[in-house]
């Protein structure tokens with residue numbers, strides 16, 4: 109893409125008419141490994157290691173991972189303007205994306221307030237580079253884990269896999285623990301003795317501050333018990349950019365950034381093959397792992413390489429190398445489609461009926477999570493003829509559905525966490541809370557921020573009106589026509 113083409117797009121995107129919906133724009137830099145960030149009042153160039161130059165206000169200057177935490181602070185500073193918002197680890201988190209040639213010419217970072225429900229968005233939203241949308245919770249607990257309670261710091265999504273690999277006593281792959289490793293082992297949580305097994309729960313779309321506050325208030329007894337008996341990150345677990353679902357499920361399971369593991373976003377475009385790639389959709393979940401780079405390893409593959417043992421992956425598309433995986437049933441054609449496999453909304457145990465009846469996504473996600481509970485209890489008891497797993501990964505999606513529907517501070521968002529706590533407790537009871545042999549990890553793939561229903565606007569429309577031709581994937585990944 110020519111510089112002139114990018115400049116023409118930026119002129120529209122950073123204009124006054126769009127200042128309420130465009131926070132900043134990210135582009136490729138002048139050399140490999142370089143990237144740039146552009147705002148209306150300044151720009152900067154950087155590599156993964158740090159700043160190269162800034163003109164005017166550096167849009168990525170504020171990188172405090174502890175900003176707007178705990179919940180009271182987040183609520184007192186809702187939807188902060190760009191010059192007060194924070195972008196933790198922004199140089200590394202943004203520059204990594206452009207290491208993949210399929211990265212867009214311009215990645216538009218939406219403002220916190222931007223409500224694009226007319227374009228398929230939601231009241232609660234994520235995907236941006238800012239701390240509120242990027243901040244997931246991280247709790248590590250049980251056997252082999254230090255009991256430090258709240259630590260006053262943040263972890264990163266790419267730290268999850270190296271840390272779990274350490275708990276699983278993985279053999280190094282050359283210089284690092286995983287074949288490709290962008291993150292670090294969280295030494296804070298590792299005790300001397302290793303656990304026999306590790307079970308991880310990814311609670312999709314959970315706002316860390318809300319989870320911690322509800323647990324402290326006694327509303328989430330299962331989460332609270334894991335927090336009390338383990339270590340949790342007060343400033344959360346910071347997602348890689350984009351703070352979108354499959355990009356970060358895959359980052360957590362491989363220790364590699366989206367720009368390195370191959371799953372760039374929920375949807376993106378490969379110019380070289382003229383192919384649109386959609387990873388995060390009910391029709392394509394069972395195929396998403398085909399986009400995984402051969403240069404990275406999943407934790408399942410790490411276990412296989414390090415002495416072996418049965419591993420299982422429940423309701424998780426990033427499942428390469430696992431012995432049991434839900435999506436095998438789809439790949440083998442044993443389950444025709446997801447809808448037919450789900451229980452009807454009025455018969456789902458543990459579902460808040462008011463919301464399961466009222467919101468289709470809430471009922472649907474409750475059904476999927478109920479099936480996750482059933483699968484996990486079967487796997488743990490060996491009902492399928494399998495041994496007890498050395499590593500088990502469970503994807504629970506209701507928090508994302510509830511938070512999208514009403515935002516992270518809404519009744520429906522809170523109900524989703526309470527229902528998830530009931531399911532988590534059911535699973536942990538069935539596991540006898542690990543019986544002193546099991547480490548537990550609770551995380552999410554990204555945070556969630558409440559948009560402003562009155563903040564409307566469409567940059568695609570403005571670009572088209574200005575004569576810029578492009579394709580837009582996942583509403584923000586812009587591929588410009590030459």
Ligand SMILES: [Zn+2]
Nearest residue numbers: 312313353553
């Ligand atoms: Zn998600």
